[in-house]
Amino acid sequence: MHTHSLLFIIFCIVGCSAEFYVIDDRIGLGREFDGIGGLSGGGATSRLLVNYEEPYRSQILDFLFKPNFGASLHILKVEIGGDAQTTDGTEPSHMRCKDDGNFFRGYEWWLMKEAKKRNPNIKLIGLPWAFPGWIGAGTQWPYFFPNITADYVVTWINGAKQHHNLDIDYIGVLRDALDRAGYTNIGIIAADGDWSVAAAMLEDPYLNDAVEVLGVHYPGTITVKEALLTEKKLWSSEDYSTFNDDIGAGCWARILNQNYVNGRMTSTISWNLIASYYENLSFGGDGLMTADEPWSGHYVVQSPIWMTAHTTQFAQPGWFYLQTVGKLTHGGSYVALTDRKGNLTIVIETMTHKHSQCIRPPLPHFDVSPQIAVFQLKGSFAHLTDLQVWYSKLDFETKNDTLFQRSSPIEVYDGLFALKLDVDEVYTITTVNTGQKGSYPDPPKSCLFPKNYSDDFTITLHSLKPRILLIKPVCLSTSEIAQIMARMRLPYDRWSPNDRTDLSVSCDVLIETPATGGVFLAARVDQGGESVREAKGVFYWIYANGTYKVTNDIGGQRVLAEGQSGTREGVWYTLTLSVKGYFATGMLNGYLLWKNAVVVEPKNGWVALGTLSFEYAQFDNFKVNAE
Numbered sequence: 001m002h003t004h005s006l007l008f009i010i011f012c013i014v015g016c017s018a019e020f021y022v023i024d025d026r027i028g029l030g031r032e033f034d035g036i037g038g039l040s041g042g043g044a045t046s047r048l049l050v051n052y053e054e055p056y057r058s059q060i061l062d063f064l065f066k067p068n069f070g071a072s073l074h075i076l077k078v079e080i081g082g083d084a085q086t087t088d089g090t091e092p093s094h095m096r097c098k099d100d101g102n103f104f105r106g107y108e109w110w111l112m113k114e115a116k117k118r119n120p121n122i123k124l125i126g127l128p129w130a131f132p133g134w135i136g137a138g139t140q141w142p143y144f145f146p147n148i149t150a151d152y153v154v155t156w157i158n159g160a161k162q163h164h165n166l167d168i169d170y171i172g173v174l175r176d177a178l179d180r181a182g183y184t185n186i187g188i189i190a191a192d193g194d195w196s197v198a199a200a201m202l203e204d205p206y207l208n209d210a211v212e213v214l215g216v217h218y219p220g221t222i223t224v225k226e227a228l229l230t231e232k233k234l235w236s237s238e239d240y241s242t243f244n245d246d247i248g249a250g251c252w253a254r255i256l257n258q259n260y261v262n263g264r265m266t267s268t269i270s271w272n273l274i275a276s277y278y279e280n281l282s283f284g285g286d287g288l289m290t291a292d293e294p295w296s297g298h299y300v301v302q303s304p305i306w307m308t309a310h311t312t313q314f315a316q317p318g319w320f321y322l323q324t325v326g327k328l329t330h331g332g333s334y335v336a337l338t339d340r341k342g343n344l345t346i347v348i349e350t351m352t353h354k355h356s357q358c359i360r361p362p363l364p365h366f367d368v369s370p371q372i373a374v375f376q377l378k379g380s381f382a383h384l385t386d387l388q389v390w391y392s393k394l395d396f397e398t399k400n401d402t403l404f405q406r407s408s409p410i411e412v413y414d415g416l417f418a419l420k421l422d423v424d425e426v427y428t429i430t431t432v433n434t435g436q437k438g439s440y441p442d443p444p445k446s447c448l449f450p451k452n453y454s455d456d457f458t459i460t461l462h463s464l465k466p467r468i469l470l471i472k473p474v475c476l477s478t479s480e481i482a483q484i485m486a487r488m489r490l491p492y493d494r495w496s497p498n499d500r501t502d503l504s505v506s507c508d509v510l511i512e513t514p515a516t517g518g519v520f521l522a523a524r525v526d527q528g529g530e531s532v533r534e535a536k537g538v539f540y541w542i543y544a545n546g547t548y549k550v551t552n553d554i555g556g557q558r559v560l561a562e563g564q565s566g567t568r569e570g571v572w573y574t575l576t577l578s579v580k581g582y583f584a585t586g587m588l589n590g591y592l593l594w595k596n597a598v599v600v601e602p603k604n605g606w607v608a609l610g611t612l613s614f615e616y617a618q619f620d621n622f623k624v625n626a627e
C-alpha cells in the first residue's frame with residue numbers, strides 16, 4: 001500500500017527521488033501543544049442539537065467529544081450568551097437585567113456538561129459575543145464600562161461552578177476582576193481578533209502580564225514578529241468556518257498542521273463545533289459535522305471529524321511539538337509531537353491548493369505532487385521498531401474517500417521508514433495504540449419538516465425539553481419567556497424550489513409594552529440570523545394603537561394590506577396567517593381580518609414570529625399546518 005519496507009528504503013537511498021526528514025528531540029523541543037477545539041455559539045450554532053431525541057443526541061455528542069472515538073476534541077469554547085443576534089441566532093444571557101442571575105438558560109451549560117461527562121480533561125473556554133443592553137447603559141460598547149463587563153463575566157464563571165460544577169479554563173475578561181474573584185488560575189485569551197494586541201503587549205507590561213494566550217481569528221496559518229516576541233502561547237482561537245464537504249476537510253487538515261508549522265500556533269479552534277442550525281442561514285454547514293434535523297434524528301458525520309481525529313486521538317494537551325516540523329519538498333507538511341515519556345506522533349498532510357481552501361483568508365498558490373518521504377527517527381525515537389498507521393485520502397476523482405482508516409503498522413529499520421505520499425492525504429504515524437474509529441448504526445433518513453407542528457413554549461427553568469424553535473429572549477422580570485423569535489425553516493424549498501409553500505400558521509401574541517414596531521407572525525421568510533433585517537416574506541403585524549399591517553418585508557416598506565384591528569397592549573390575541581399560492585389571508589381571534597393579499601415573492605421560506613426592535617411581547621400556542 002502506502003508504506004514501504006527496507007528494500008524500498010535501500011533502493012531509495014541508492015537512487016529514487018525521495019526526500020529525507022529527520023525527527024529528533026536531541027536539539028530540544030518546540031512549543032507545548034494546547035489542543036484542538038470546537039466553538040459552540042457565536043451564535044446559536046448548536047441550537048438544533050438539543051432538540052434531538054435519544055439515542056441520536058448522545059451519538060452525536062460521542063462523535064464530537066468521546067476520547068478515542070471521533071473528533072475527540074480537547075477544547076470546547078462556548079458563547080456567553082448576550083441576548084443579541086450573533087450570526088445564526090441569539091443565545092440567552094445569564095443576566096438580562098442588573099439584578100438577574102439565571103444559570104439555566106440556553107444550551108451551552110448542558111453542552112459543557114455533556115462534553116465533560118465524556119472527557120473530564122476537556123478544557124472549557126467562555127467568550128461573550130454580545131452583551132445585554134443594560135451593561136453598556138444604552139451605548140453599544142460595553143467596554144467603556146470595564147468593571148461592569150468584567151463582573152458580568154465573573155458572574156457567569158461563578159454560575160458555572162456553583163450550579164453546574166464546571167471549571168472554566170480560559171476566558172476573555174480583565175485579569176484584575178478575575179484575580180479579585182479568586183480565579184488566578186483562569187487564563188486570559190486576548191484579544192480574540194487580529195494580531196494587533198501583540199504590539200500593545202510589547203509596550204504595556206501590565207497587559208503583557210495579564211494575558212496568557214494570544215488568540216487570533218482566521219490567521220491563514222501565519223503569525224507576526226511581535227506575536228513571537230511576546231513569548232506567549234499563540235492560538236488560532238477561531239478558525240475554519242468552511243462548508244464541511246471534502247474541501248472543508250482539506251482546509252481543516254491543512255491548517256491543523258500548518259498553524260503550527262508556519263505560525264507556531266499551538267491550538268486551533270473550529271467555528272463552529274457542529275452545524276446545528278438551518279443550512280440556509282449564514283455560513284450554513286460550517287461545522288465539523290451536521291445535525292440540523294431534530295425532527296427526523298438524521299445527522300451526518302462529515303470528513304472534518306476524521307481529519308480532527310488524526311491529531312486529537314494521538315496527541316494530548318501537555319504534549320510538545322518537536323522542533324523538527326516543516327513543509328514537505330513537494331508540498332504538504334508534517335508535525336511531530338511527543339509526551340516526553342517516549343511516545344511519538346507524526347501527522348503528515350498533503351492537501352492541494354484547490355482542495356483545501358478555507359473560506360478566508362485567501363490562500364496563496366502552492367503546488368503539491370506525489371512524493372516519497374523517508375523519515376529518520378533520532379534521539380529518544382531512534383530505537384522504535386514499529387509504529388501505528390492511520391490513513392485518510394480525500395478522493396476528489398472517485399468520490400470514494402478513505403477516512404481515518406487503520407493500516408498495518410509500519411516497520412522501522414534502523415530509525416528509517418518511507419512513505420509514498422499521494423495528494424490530498426493525511427497520515428498519522430504513532431506509538432499510541434489507543435486510536436479507534438467510532439461508529440453507530442446509520443441514523444434515520446433525512447425527511448422534511450413535519451407538516452403539523454405545535455409548541456406551547458412551556459419552558460421550565462431546569463429542563464431542556466426538545467424544541468424546534470430558535471428562541472430570542474430579552475430581559476423581562478415577570479415572565480421567563482419574554483420575546484420569542486422563531487425562525488423555522490419548512491424545508492419544502494429543498495425539493496421543489498419552484499413550488500410555493502402553502503401553509504397556515506397561528507400563534508397567541510401579547511404586546512407587553514406599547515410596541516411602536518409592532519409584533520408579527522410571518523411565513524415564507526427568506527432570511528434569518530444576521531441577515532434578518534433584509535428578510536422578505538409575508539409579515540402580519542399588529543400594533544398597540546389598534547391597527548394592523550401586512551408587509552412583504554420585515555422592514556415594512558412594501559405594504560400589502562392595512563387597517564383597523566382594535567388591538568391593545570396587555571391583551572392576548574390569536575393571529576392566524578394562511579398563505580396559498582399567490583394569496584395570503586389573516587385572521588384575528590378566529591375572525592377574518594384581511595384576505596387575498598397578493599404575494600409574488602418569496603415562494604417559500606421559514607415561518608417566523610417576533611418584534612421589529614427590542615419591544616417586549618409574549619407568544620404562546622404556536623401551530624403550523626402545511627396540508
Ligand SMILES: *[C@@H]1O[C@H](CO)[C@@H](O)[C@H](O)[C@H]1NC(C)=O
Pocket residue numbers: 147176
Ligand atoms: C473599577 O475597579 C477598580 C478596581 O479594580 C477600581 O479602582 C475602580 O474605581 C472601579 N471603577 C468603577 C467605575 O467602579
Ligand SMILES: *[C@@H]1O[C@H](CO)[C@@H](O)[C@H](O)[C@H]1NC(C)=O
Pocket residue numbers: 341342343431432433434
Ligand atoms: C505511550 O502512550 C501510551 C498510551 O497510548 C502509554 O500507555 C505508554 O506508556 C506511553 N509510552 C510509551 C513509551 O509508549
Ligand SMILES: *[C@@H]1O[C@H](CO)[C@@H](O)[C@H](O)[C@H]1NC(C)=O
Pocket residue numbers: 398400402
Ligand atoms: C472505495 O475504496 C475502497 C478501498 O479504499 C474499496 O474497497 C471500495 O470498493 C471502493 N468503493 C467504491 C464504490 O469504489
Ligand SMILES: *[C@@H]1O[C@H](CO)[C@@H](O)[C@H](O)[C@H]1NC(C)=O
Pocket residue numbers: 451452625627
Ligand atoms: C394535521 O392537522 C390537521 C388539522 O389541524 C389534521 O386534520 C391532520 O390530520 C393533521 N395531520 C397529521 C399528519 O397529523
Ligand SMILES: *[C@@H]1O[C@H](CO)[C@@H](O)[C@H](O)[C@H]1NC(C)=O
Pocket residue numbers: 515516517518543545547
Ligand atoms: C400605529 O402604529 C404604527 C407603528 O408605530 C404606525 O405605523 C401607524 O401609523 C399607527 N397608526 C395610527 C393610526 O396611529
Ligand SMILES: CC(=O)N[C@H]1CO[C@H](CO)[C@@H](O)[C@@H]1O
Pocket residue numbers: 279280281282283284493526527
Ligand atoms: C444565507 C442564505 O443562504 N440565504 C438564502 C436562503 O434562501 C433564499 C431563497 O432560496 C435565498 O434567497 C437566500 O440567499
